[in-house]
Amino acid sequence: MSERHIQQLIPAQMVSDGAGVKIRRSLGLQQQLRLDPFLMLDCFGSDQASDYIAGFPPHPHRGFETVTYMLDGHMLHQDHLGNEGHLMSGGVQWMTAGSGIIHSEMPQQESGLMRGFQLWLNLPAAEKMKDPAYVDLKPAQLGRRTLTDGGTAVVIAGLLKISTESQQTPGPIQGLSTDPQYYDLSLPAGSELHVALPSEHNALVYPFEGEVHISADGSHSLVKTHHAAVLGKGDTLHLVAKTAVRLLVLAAKPIGEPVVQYGPFVMNSAAEIEQAIRDYQAGKLTKGAAGTIKVAAV
Structure with a gap:
């Protein structure tokens, strides 16, 4: 067992x-602050409506996937093809923009968190020019597990394996080429977990x-609230919760390929970015109806 340290x-x-x-x-604050294949990680959270009420009006994407995990609140997704999806507290939308999609994400509340x-x-x-697709996942469709020390785990993608236990917990998103693992863990004070x-x-x-x-080779390193800790190599993540904590x-x-980004377009070359801009301006960014991402049973 090789424990991952903070890099x-x-x-x-x-x-x-x-x-x-x-x-x-x-992630994504600057272009060098990425972790292949993750491009950006945003956390939104406010009980002041002025911080979120304007939402995200129609905008395009090409060349990547967006994963929206709603902890609290209500957001409406709409795309250029007339599709709609209500994202409620505890729900997830997994969207593959692929060759292109134009969508909006607008709050459906005027107050509250x-x-x-x-x-x-x-x-x-x-896969960058594959047909767009998405799935809206209700909270009941996500993998859930009560940990032995009283903590809880929500599994959105991949397969949660605890090194000290035989039980494994799958998430509904499986089989993607990058094999993403996406866990929401709540750990009580005084607990440890080997993932x-x-x-x-x-x-x-x-x-x-x-x-x-995060413990590695006998030493502990602190990760403060709202800090992304990029980990080094290893096969085990050793978490130590001295106080109660919730974390992703x-x-x-x-992927190991060149990344060229211009706003909502992420491709492999400047020429492909220029083509995406031309396609968007000419109304040719998208091609046909968006499909549905298959989900695994949990």
Whole structure:
């Protein structure tokens, strides 16, 4: 068993996106602050309507996937093809933009707490121009598990394996080329957890309630709230919760290809970006109806 250590800490910074939504951005703050295949990680959260009410009006995407995890609140997704999806507290939307999609994400509340995450996950060159597709996942469709120390786990993608236990918990998103692992873990004070992660995957930890220690080779390193901890190589993540904490664990197989980004377009070359801009301006960004992502039983 080889424990992963912290390689880099990226504190989230407050930025504004969409039509003025206030968010905390860690991955993606700068182009060099990525972790292949993860392009961007945003955390939005406020009980002040002025921080989120303007939402994200219609905008395009090409060349990657977006994963929206709504912790609290109600958001409506609409796309250029007339599809609609209501994203409620505890729900997830997994969208493959592929060759192109134009969509909006607008709040369906005028007050109260709205909180969640949006992750941008890159696609390999061979998949960047695939047909767009998405799936809206209700909370009951996600993998869930009560941990032996009283903590809880929500599994959105991949297969959660605890190194000290035989039980495995699948998430509904399986079989993608980057094999993403996406867990939401809640750990009580005084608990420890050994999470098995594929050794070839890049991985990070993001605590959003409380803070967590990562133990490797007998030493503990602190990850404060709203810091993305990029992890080194290994097959085990050893988490130590000295106080109660809730955190995301993200891991995926690196693609190892050039990344050229221009706003909502992520391709492999400048020429492909220029083509995406021309296609968008000419109304040719998208091709046909968006399909549905298959989900696994949990």
